[in-house]
Structures are given as structure tokens and as C-alpha cells.
Amino acid sequence: MQIQMDVAALNAFVVAEFPQVADDFRVEEVTPEGLVMRLLVAERHLRPGGTVSGPAIFGLADVAIYLAILSRIGPVALAVTTSANLDxxxxxxxxxxxxxxxRILKLGRVLAVAEVLIYSDGQGAPVARAAMTYSIPPESRGKNA
Known part of the structure; x- marks a missing residue:
């Protein structure tokens, strides 16, 4: 899978297309398998008890997989989640x-499938695991053949 967008391009894409959450996320590395991304945890991400909320964890999983796919197909804002499973x-x-x-598992012309492990800084074992499928819009499908 050839890389179409690097770290700087992905972070700039988030700022341009999703300014409402741009301060929450930072792509740190585009890897041969996918990418590494960080949720910059703030008070708004916490639930009672001081831990990160489930919706914030789901958001990280969804945005990270979305950007991993875009790193391969380019800036396709309308690629959408069609299936999600979070543990x-x-x-x-x-x-x-x-x-x-x-880790991107499959990047086809119509669908992309990826999984993500989410870690809390300072903990060795993952705090969550997600698998998601994305639909790739028709205008970008020729790029992945």
C-alpha cells in the first residue's frame, strides 16, 4: 500500500476538514501497516471517576482508522464508516x-477494513480494541486498484 498522505498532510487535513476536533488529535507516524495517532486527553474527554469516556475512545478509534485509510487513498473527505466494533x-x-x-487489513476499491489497538500512556496492555470497515466513495476508487 503506497502512502499518499504523510503526517503533516494528515494533520493539516484534520485542521481543514474537522476544525471542531483538530485540537483533540495528532497523527504521530504513518507506518507500513497503518498509522499511530494520539488523543490529547483534556477535561472534556473524561467521565466521572476521572477516566477517559467511552465516546472519546470510540472517537479516537474512528478518526485513527479513517486517517490511516486516507494515508493510502489521499484526501477523500467522504469515505464513511459502515461497520464498527469496539471492545x-x-x-x-x-x-x-x-x-x-x-493496522489496515484490506484496502479494496469499495471497502477498507482496519483494526486499532488503543493504549493509555504508561500502561503496557491495550485499553481498547476496535475493528472498522469504511466505504470508499466512487470518485476515489480507481486509486486503490
């Missing part, structure tokens, strides 16, 4: 950033 494995550390490690 919460253990409680994240309180108020600590989360790191998502994405």
Missing part, C-alpha cells in the same frame, strides 16, 4: 493521553 479491555489511566496503533 473496552481495561480502564485507561486518569487524565493521560491515549495512543492508537492502526
Amino acid at each position: 473496552f479491555l481495561r480502564k485507561p489511566a486518569a487524565g493521560v493521553d491515549l495512543r492508537a496503533e492502526v
Whole structure:
């Protein structure tokens, strides 16, 4: 899978297309398998008890997989999630950033499938695991053949 967008391009894409959440996420590395991304945990991401909320963890998984796919197909804003499965494995550390490690499993002309392991800084075992499928819009499908 050839890389179409690097770290700088992906971070700039988030700022341009999703300014409402641009301060929450940072792509750190585009890897041969996918990418590494961080949720910059702030008070708004916490639930009672001081841990990161489920919706914030799901958001990280979804955005990380989306950007991993875009790193291969280019800036296709209308690629959409068609299936999502998230397992919460253990409680994240309180108020600590989360790191998502994405692996693209399949990148076809119509669908892309990826999985992500999410880690809480300072914890060795993942706090969540997700698998998602994305639909790739017709105008970008020729890029992946």
C-alpha cells in the first residue's frame, strides 16, 4: 500500500476538514501497516471517576482508522464508516493521553477494513480494541486498484 498522505498532510487535513476536533488529535507516524495517532486527553474527554469516556475512545478509534485509510487513498473527505466494533479491555489511566496503533487489513476499491489497538500512556496492555470497515466513495476508487 503506497502512502499518499504523510503526517503533516494528515494533520493539516484534520485542521481543514474537522476544525471542531483538530485540537483533540495528532497523527504521530504513518507506518507500513497503518498509522499511530494520539488523543490529547483534556477535561472534556473524561467521565466521572476521572477516566477517559467511552465516546472519546470510540472517537479516537474512528478518526485513527479513517486517517490511516486516507494515508493510502489521499484526501477523500467522504469515505464513511459502515461497520464498527469496539471492545473496552481495561480502564485507561486518569487524565493521560491515549495512543492508537492502526493496522489496515484490506484496502479494496469499495471497502477498507482496519483494526486499532488503543493504549493509555504508561500502561503496557491495550485499553481498547476496535475493528472498522469504511466505504470508499466512487470518485476515489480507481486509486486503490
